[in-house]
Amino acid sequence: MKDWKILEIDPWIKDYKSDIDLRMEEFKKQKSKLLKKGEKLKDFANAHNYYGIHKTRTGWVYREWAPNAKGLYLIGDFNNWDRHSHPLEKINNEDWEINIKGIRTIPHKSRIKVMIDYGDRTQDRIPLYARRVERDENLDFSAVVLNPRKKFEWTDEKFKTKKDNLLIYETHIGMAQEKEGIGTYKEFEKNILPRIKDEGYNTVQFMAIAEHPYYGSFGYQVSNFFSPSSWYGENDELKSLINKAHEMGLNVIMDLVHSHAVKNTNEGINEFDGTDYQFFHKGEEGNHPDWDSKLFDYAKPGVCHFLLSNIKYWLEEYHFDGFRFDGVTSMIYKNHGRGVSFDNYSKYFSMNTDIEAINYLQMANELIREIKKDAITIAEDMSAMPGMCLPIKYGGIGFDYRLSMGMPDFWEKTLSIRDEDWDMGKMWYELSTYRPEEKRIAYVESHDQALVGSKTTIFRLADSAMYWEMEKDKHSIVIDRAIALHKMIRWITISMGADAYLNFMGNEFGHPEWIDFPREGNNYSYHYARRLWSLADNGLLKYEWLLNWDKRMLENIKDNNQLGNDIFRLWLDNDRKVIAYRNNDLVYIFNFHPQNSYDSFQVPIHDKGEFKVVLDTDDIEFGGLGRISKDYVYESKNLEHTDYDGIEIYLPSRTALALKKVK
Structure with a gap:
């Protein structure tokens, strides 16, 4: 068998070479089953x-x-x-x-x-x-049945997908408006696209595009795989929205749900021909134990024909620039990854692996590249399966990026303990560790944390004070802490070696309301199924400070090429709660200590020259106290009792800053 490059890239996999061999052998067999001689997947997926x-x-x-x-x-x-x-x-x-x-x-x-x-x-x-x-x-x-007199005319032929340095704005069309009701494709095009562009994001990720009978499912219980959701308007209005996004230079990614399907028979595909196994595994194997939905049998040619054609349809008919594949962990393990701690490689390579699902994902990635070479593919995989983001020819599964799902979990756990007990070593490990040659999408909080029953980052930090103490002229110790940490958490997450970054709509300015879709328990109200943009726009509330910070943070990330770099740790002090590191030309220093400011903190830089602060979280524009000078020049020198060069700098508590060499 071939010596796959994955074994060279990640030597830990060498003990599991037989598993990689099997994965690739079955991939070849499945393709030969589906394709005629000389055919490509794009010829089959019709x-x-x-x-x-x-x-x-x-x-x-x-x-x-x-x-x-x-x-x-x-x-x-x-x-x-x-x-x-x-x-x-x-x-x-x-x-x-x-x-x-x-x-x-x-x-x-x-x-x-x-x-x-x-x-x-x-x-x-x-x-x-x-x-x-x-x-x-x-x-x-x-x-x-659609037979319009005039077909939609695309004008995006000059648009080129930007595959690197993704700044992703994850959004839901229906709840993107401030009104109490379901937003439309047209309203999103007019009101929200300019906002996303202005804030500095370069990619829009749409949830809930494929038709789903229950609006409150967030789009994850798909019934009709080839139908754009009519909840938001006409098919051509979705095309117009994507066309406009392309005119504005924005990538458009679809949240693709091929991991399961709604079990409904009235609206969905379940038991379409009278059997429970036309699309899905037979019997209990075809039922997801947590999601109350049906699970595809990816070994069946008819299922592959259906799903692969679905991918081609969305790429060609609607000009999507790629997909975020939902529920990948559930797909690739027979126990769906439930209750498993993936703490050693044996958990990935065993009888628990669903090779047919892995082969399907490999085919999906290969098909996407055949149709649209620069398309973007993202895996929602919490297990960190080795090879997920390596090319198929290396023995990988073929995705471009993996969502770093451990990051939101880390922040959720960290915010549940006292600030004094935050572990800087764990923070460094969770934010900087990645598999060899794997591209990660960093993010602070998932859309699930915005739903009723959970809490967003800002709500964990501020709780009920959000309702009473967000006026700019009202002082609040609770809100001061929340705003300071909200900025620091987002900045350290995006700047510590991430290849891309994702934010769920409204979280950039600390949207205070949870998401609660209309249901019997709330009298079918849309009050919480919307986004209150006016909170950040009216000029009276502290949300504006967080929005200003997010814009400047992204601007700084782009201007200084901060995504996709190796980072160099300069200092980690768990007692004083300080982390310092270098990313490309910027030196970052974070002081997470809740009380202690340091007058002359020595930070090793290992570089001779003069440095100035280019951005800091304590700026008055972002709700800070303005304690850090942008004009002062820090000249590096040999630090006392050391053999390396560094600077001495004033570090206020709960503050982060970035310095750049000026001479």
Whole structure:
């Protein structure tokens, strides 16, 4: 077997070479099962162009994949929902088809379903490849046939995806508006895109794009994989939004849910042909024990055809620039990673590994590169599977980035203990450690921490004081601490060797309200399912300080090329709660001590020259006390009782600063 480069990059894997060999051997077998000789994955992933309803020269053709069904009938307002007038014919062992004469027979925006005969019963279902699904006043979903007179015209042909130095703004279209209600694609394009651009982010990551019947699922219970969610408006309005983002120079990433599917049969794909195993594992293996959803069987050619075609569809039809793959940990382990501490390599390579799922992710990454060379792929994997972000030809899985899911967990745990007990060594380890040649996306808090039942970083820091003490002219010890640490936590997270950075909308300015989608328990209110941008914009509240900080922090990161670098630790003092390090041309010094300021703190820099502070969290513009001079020149010298050069500097408590060599 081949000596895969992953074994050279990460020597710890050498004991598990047989597992890598098996992974790659099965990958080759699965591709040969799916592809004809000379074919690429992009030639295979065209199910959406064959199945579903399509206009022909003389009318319409509708095809469906339903191997075990006894009969299929196309029904809709075009035939007054006649349940037997338009039967499909079974054309092979798996597929059904009907040809309908006359383009005008099915007008634009006609609502349709397919009645499926299961032998002992019938059920009206949404076509598997429906490209538009809408609900009526009774929340009954139907597919909608699209045949507009004018097709959407893209104007983004000059846009080039920027794959490196990602500053990602994660967002949910429906709750991005300040109104109490569901935001729209149009409103987002007009009101939120300019905001994202102005704040300094270069990539938008959209949650909840594929259709989902329950709005409060955050989009993670997908029912219709080829249908953009109608909760927010028309399909072409999503295209317009992406087109506009590209005009503004923003990448657009889709949160892709191929890890599971909603179990609903009325709206979703579950039991479409009458079996529980058409798409999913049979029996209990096909049910996720925590998510109450269905789990795909990635070994099946029909499932791969469906999901890989779905990837191609979103890339080509909607011009997405890549995907954040949801639930990767759940996919790649047979126990879904539940309750496992991945503290040694044996946990990754064993009978617990779901090789079929790994092979699917490899194919997905290969397909994406075939279609769009510069597309971005991100794995949501909390296990840190070795090779997740290495090229497939190295023996890896092929992602560009992995979300550093340990970082939000670390900050959540840290904020639960006294400031005096924060461990600088653990902080350094959690923020700076990564697998060889793996690109990490750093982030402080996940969107889950903004939901009811959890707490955002600002709420853990300030709690109820957020409601009463955020006016700029009101002094509060609690809020002073919260604002100081909020800035420091975000800055150290993004600057300590991250390859990319992610923020969930509103968290940059410490949005005070949790997210609570409309449900029975809150009288179906949208009061907490929105973002209060005015808090940061009205000029009266301290949220503006945090927003100002976020803008300047990102500006500093970009201007000084701070992403994707190796960092050099200069000093770590757990007793005095000080961390100092160098990233490219900047020297960072963080004093996390809650009380102690240091008049003449000696920091080794190992460099001769003159240095000036270019940014600090104590600036008055960001709600600080203005104790750090931007004009003073720090000249490095041999530090007393040492053999290295450094500077002496005033370090106020709960303050961070960055210095740059000026001479």
